[in-house]
Amino acid sequence: MxxxxxxxxxxxxxxxxxxxxxxxxxxxxxxxxxxxxxxxxxxxxxxxxxxxxxxxxxxxxxxxxxxxxxxxxxxxxxxxxxxxxxxxxxxxxxxxxxxxxxxxxxxxxxxxxxxxxxxxxxxxxxxxxxxxxxxxxxxxxxxxxxxxxxxxxxxxxxxxxxxxxxxxxxxxxxxxxxxxxxxxxxxxxxxxxxxxxxxxxxxxxxxxxxxxxxxxxxxxxxxxxxxxxxxxxxxxxxxxxxxxxxxxxxxxxxxxxxxxxxxxxxxxxxxxxxDGEGATKFITVTVEGGANTQECCDVAYSIAESPLIKTALFASDPNWGRIVMAIGKAGVDNLDSSKVQVWLGEVQICLDGGANPNYTEAAGAAVMSEKEILIRVDLGRGDAKDTVYTCDFSYDYVKINADYRS
Amino acid sequence: MxxxxxxxxxxxxxxxxxxxxxxxxxxxxxxxxxxxxxxxxxxxxxxxxxxxxxxxxxxxxxxxxxxxxxxxxxxxxxxxxxxxxxxxxxxxxxxxxxxxxxxxxxxxxxxxxxxxxxxxxxxxxxxxxxxxxxxxxxxxxxxxxxxxxxxxxxxxxxxxxxxxxxxxxxxxxxxxxxxxxxxxxxxxxxxxxxxxxxxxxxxxxxxxxxxxxxxxxxxxxxxxxxxxxxxxxxxxxxxxxxxxxxxxxxxxxxxxxxxxxxxxxxxxxxxxxxDGEGATKFITVTVEGGANTQECCDVAYSIAESPLIKTALFASDPNWGRIVMAIGKAGVDNLDSSKVQVWLGEVQICLDGGANPNYTEAAGAAVMSEKEILIRVDLGRGDAKDTVYTCDFSYDYVKINADYRS
CATH class of the missing domain: 3.60.70.12 (L-amino peptidase D-ALA esterase/amidase)
Known part of the structure; x- marks a missing residue:
């Protein structure tokens, strides 16, 4: 659906x-x-x-x-x-x-x-x-x-x-x-x-x-x-x-x-x-504060295509460590992780590269239970910004692609 | 397991x-x-x-x-x-x-x-x-x-x-x-x-x-x-x-x-x-005939990380079009697809960039039903070669990662 x-x-x-x-x-x-x-x-x-x-x-x-x-x-x-x-x-x-x-x-x-x-x-x-x-x-x-x-x-x-x-x-x-x-x-x-x-x-x-x-x-x-x-x-x-x-x-x-x-x-x-195969959620990934558009896209795609993040989204699990992992592996040169902020919807989960002390699991879980979720990252390096759209990764994705000859 | x-x-x-x-x-x-x-x-x-x-x-x-x-x-x-x-x-x-x-x-x-x-x-x-x-x-x-x-x-x-x-x-x-x-x-x-x-x-x-x-x-x-x-x-x-x-x-x-x-x-x-999460098969992806090691790795990873190929491997579906897709998107400069060969085990599925006329679905299915599968690609461009190891993508991968807080 x-x-x-x-x-x-x-x-x-x-x-x-x-x-x-x-x-x-x-x-x-x-x-x-x-x-x-x-x-x-x-x-x-x-x-x-x-x-x-x-x-x-x-x-x-x-x-x-x-x-x-x-x-x-x-x-x-x-x-x-x-x-x-x-x-x-x-x-x-x-x-x-x-x-x-x-x-x-x-x-x-x-x-x-x-x-x-x-x-x-x-x-x-x-x-x-x-x-x-x-x-x-x-x-x-x-x-x-x-x-x-x-x-x-x-x-x-x-x-x-x-x-x-x-x-x-x-x-x-x-x-x-x-x-x-x-x-x-x-x-x-x-x-x-x-x-x-x-x-x-x-x-x-x-x-x-x-x-x-x-x-x-x-x-x-x-x-x-x-x-x-x-x-x-x-x-x-x-x-x-x-x-x-x-x-x-x-x-x-x-x-x-x-x-x-x-x-x-x-x-x-x-x-x-x-209407992505098996999609149950619509995800917007916005990366701002980049030195240029390319690195914003690199980070956004790294998040949007991580199987670990996509399965967590399917499970409505506010597992923000996986978002940090995806930022870390995106290949941004000399990224200073202590300047990175991450929000799930309006809830700031990562503050200056670490856990936001005011974050509560309940607040994160409330956002993750929605059908439409915004993941927002600020790299703290400049003024560039870009947005990528994706969906979650469900049992049905596996089922559709294990059955369908595409 | x-x-x-x-x-x-x-x-x-x-x-x-x-x-x-x-x-x-x-x-x-x-x-x-x-x-x-x-x-x-x-x-x-x-x-x-x-x-x-x-x-x-x-x-x-x-x-x-x-x-x-x-x-x-x-x-x-x-x-x-x-x-x-x-x-x-x-x-x-x-x-x-x-x-x-x-x-x-x-x-x-x-x-x-x-x-x-x-x-x-x-x-x-x-x-x-x-x-x-x-x-x-x-x-x-x-x-x-x-x-x-x-x-x-x-x-x-x-x-x-x-x-x-x-x-x-x-x-x-x-x-x-x-x-x-x-x-x-x-x-x-x-x-x-x-x-x-x-x-x-x-x-x-x-x-x-x-x-x-x-x-x-x-x-x-x-x-x-x-x-x-x-x-x-x-x-x-x-x-x-x-x-x-x-x-x-x-x-x-x-x-x-x-x-x-x-x-x-x-x-x-x-x-x-x-022992990959949810793995049911062990896959060896060997890419040879590359101009250099980097492009062999790029193609091998493109195959090894494609969710469409990994779900087809899980389903034992010899869906070789997806392998061709992964080679095509790997970003190899000026790849001449008419020189590309692909084998599943010993079975040549793709000959000179197109379907091998001698290939039979039964032969491909026999290889895909194995627990250990070799995907071999010849890019027809040089002498470089490299190998990457991966596993398939199953319902259990989704289950493990939707449940586990990693």
Whole structure:
């Protein structure tokens, strides 16, 4: 069960974005495991992808196509990641793009392919190809929710975020979906996320908006410290809602769009954590007082990925010694432990590197019994600050990953 | 339950090393939780310690004393790590050393203190001090097994290794103990390990032997990727068995001692993994064909610490896609995935970066059903090679760490 409020929101449609789904039987029967996005001509598209050296065939091809041409279609399958599949895997991804391109009257390199699921098996390519026409037949601007369901694997809930906003009297929309739920420590992007707006944004700003917002959202979450071979995040601006084009960061409307996109991306990223495999708690780890952002992140990830801390969180045990351990092992140069402060929620547990004499186990236990917990660390070295989001480590994490073939 | 043969061996006594234990009631009643080692005058002693920025008070004091004087005593308590305890913690460690020094007629800085257990609580110093005299009263060369039991925390078995060897007609002994069993990815040493020989080895060679053998033993194991605040490993050479002193690495006897110590240290390190918290399997991860040792270790640790791989090992699921994922995220510069080979035992699962066409699930499952599993990776980039030892990730790991206050 996902943690906290994960209600699927009203999804505003985005002019110029249509979505179709079909049952291709990639791995399981009777589920809509194939999703196609179609963008209006003139849309600007940006993507960020996994940094894994074993990047999947669709990731390699999406990067290539994105560099060569302007995308008009995305095609996404679940059930099979088409990763570690060699030359055949690349050919299958290419065949998928070609079939969709032929049916949509565009170039093959105007299609970006995405896959998620089991690594190391070849795609059932004929079934996949046969699913494309049916998906095209139900293309609709109302397809966001069906797509959110379509891209799920071990996710227990569909993940969506959507906002309507106004700029100079024109109404725009920002709508996106994402999926998790394991093998999550994205390094450039999450497993899969697709966000679109009908605002008119220049290509270079679309790229910049995606890079900026990914850093503070998908690149700040971790379920298990594992990085997928297929992580991809795509941002599309169709411009079809009209208004004057936004082509400079000095345009005051740029800041508004940055704020909206930041919220949508952070929500989509946090939804992945809230639905992390076996998660029973949602944890925010904030590290401040660092000499630079990197060391804040190093400490935050060291805490967020420690199996000992994650099991203590599951057990609601205010075992703060383990937090100190994780700070100690994070590799911060010349850290003076006597300047370190640690809080659980509002309760200071560690004062100047030692036990806070005013701390009581009851106060710590009260915080740990919550479903949403803030761990805050002050390194006492400077002004840098950063935040990472994670979940706890439960019996169910082991159960899900001992059973599921991901 | 520990994995494989963890039989406690015949422990050869080491001339010049006596060990006493007592019940100090540090945390639990009715257990011998205090251990004292006494070395004959003239013994040479070397130590390596945790690199944690939150190194415990006893670690800080041991390093200081070791730099100032020649140790004659070690004192070890379990149940409380005396870590993150600030100035009071340091004073308590110092009081402990002073009491033992007074009773043993040596200088305070000839005593090295060690603690293991809960982090962030002050030692019950009076009980600890009162336990010293009783421990001294039962000092005996036969005390190794009692000490191995005395230093256990979540360990399920005592850990010992011992060899008798001959050099130029003189019989020597090398005997040691260690403890785990969680918060284990030592970075310089394990939680606690103490090894002694009665061979006559010069101080600088004692230091060098410890550094060399720790690298390939305690610094190559991981249970959960967490690094303790208290890791310490001590090597003592009393010289009391006689024979000509060994004071050069060109002395052919040096190589013999290096070999013996390497075996004893590797055994003690592997015993910690075999008794890892919740472990049901013992995993050897060997990475070869690397451009250098560092990248071999990076890939080996990435595999050995991936929760997804560890849960698959627990489930005996030959889910090799997860191994490929872990190689991909290890951060090896410009890794050409098409040159990567992966074996499970003797079964090649990944050929040139893709699925081996001759691989069968049945063959992979047969290897995974074993209690001892070798994962071997060839990066296809060079001649470097390294090996890391780990265990799987089971329901019991979660259970132990959700219950135990470590």
């Amino acid at each position: 996902a943690v906290g409020d994960v209600t699927f929101p009203k999804m505003w449609t985005v002019s110029g974005v249509k979505i179709g789904t079909s049952e291709a039987y990639v791995r399981y029967a009777n589920r809509r495991d194939l999703v196609v996005f179609e963008f209006a001509e003139g849309s600007n598209v940006a993507g960020v992808f996994t940094q894994s050296a074993f990047a999947a065939a669709p990731v390699l091809l999406s990067k290539k196509h994105l560099a060569e041409n302007t995308p008009r279609y995305l095609i996404i399958n679940t059930g099979n990641a088409n990763a570690a599949t060699g030359e055949i895997g690349l050919q299958n991804a290419e065949k998928t793009c070609k079939r969709l391109a032929d049916l949509g009257y565009v170039q093959t390199n105007q299609v970006l392919p995405f896959s998620t699921g089991v690594i190391g098996e070849q795609l059932p390519i004929e079934r996949l190809l046969n699913g494309i026409q049916p998906a095209l037949e139900n293309l609709t601007e109302e397809g966001w929710e069906a797509a959110a369901y379509g891209i799920m694997t071990t996710d227990t809930t569909p993940k969506g975020a959507s906002e309507q906003f106004e700029l100079d009297g024109v109404t725009y929309h920002m709508t996106g979906i994402s999926k998790g739920a394991g093998m999550i420590r994205p390094n450039m992007a999450t497993m899969l996320s697709f966000v679109a707006t009908d605002a008119p944004i220049a290509q270079e700003l679309v790229d910049q908006l995606l890079q900026t917002t990914v850093t503070q959202s998908f690149n700040r979450i971790t379920i298990d410290g594992d990085t997928s071979t297929n992580d991809s995040c795509i941002f599309i601006a169709t411009g079809l809602a009209g208004g004057k084009g936004i082509d400079s960061i000095d345009d005051p409307r740029y800041q508004v769009i940055l704020d909206v996109l930041s919220r949508v991306m952070l929500r989509l990223a946090q939804l992945i954590v809230r | 520990a994995v494989g043969d963890v039989t406690f061996p015949k422990m050869w006594t080491v001339s010049g090393v006596k060990i006493g234990t007592s019940e100090a009631y540090v945390r639990y009643a009715n257990r011998r939780d205090l251990v004292v080692f006494e070395f004959a005058e003239g013994s040479n002693v070397a130590g390596v310690f945790t690199q944690s920025a939150f190194a415990a008070a006893p670690v800080l004091l041991s390093k200081k004393h070791l730099a100032e004087n020649t140790p004659r005593y070690l004192i070890i308590n379990t149940g409380n790590a005396n870590a993150a305890t600030g100035e009071i913690g340091l004073q308590n460690a110092e009081k402990t050393c002073k009491r033992l020094a007074d009773l043993g007629y040596v200088q305070t800085n000839q005593v090295l203190p060690f603690s293991t257990g809960v982090i962030g609580e002050q030692l019950p110093i009076e009980r600890l001090l009162n336990g010293i005299q009783p421990a001294l009263e039962n000092l005996t060369e036969e005390g190794w097994e009692a000490a191995a039991y005395g230093i256990m925390t979540t360990d399920t078995t005592p850990k010992g290794a011992s060899e008798q060897f001959e050099l130029d007609g003189v019989t020597y002994h090398m005997t040691g103990i260690s403890k785990g069993a969680g918060m284990i990815r030592p970075n310089m040493a394990t939680m606690l390990s103490f090894v002694a020989t009665d061979a006559p080895i010069a101080q600088e060679l004692v230091d060098q032997l410890l550094q060399t053998t720790v690298t390939q033993s305690f610094n190559r194991i991981t249970i959960d990727g967490d690094t303790s605040t208290n890791d310490s490993c001590i090597f003592i050479a009393t010289g009391l068995a006689g024979g000509k002193g060994i004071d050069s690495i060109d002395d052919p006897r040096y190589q013999v001692i290096l070999d013996v110590l390497s075996r004893v240290m590797l055994r003690l390190a592997q015993l910690i993994v075999r």
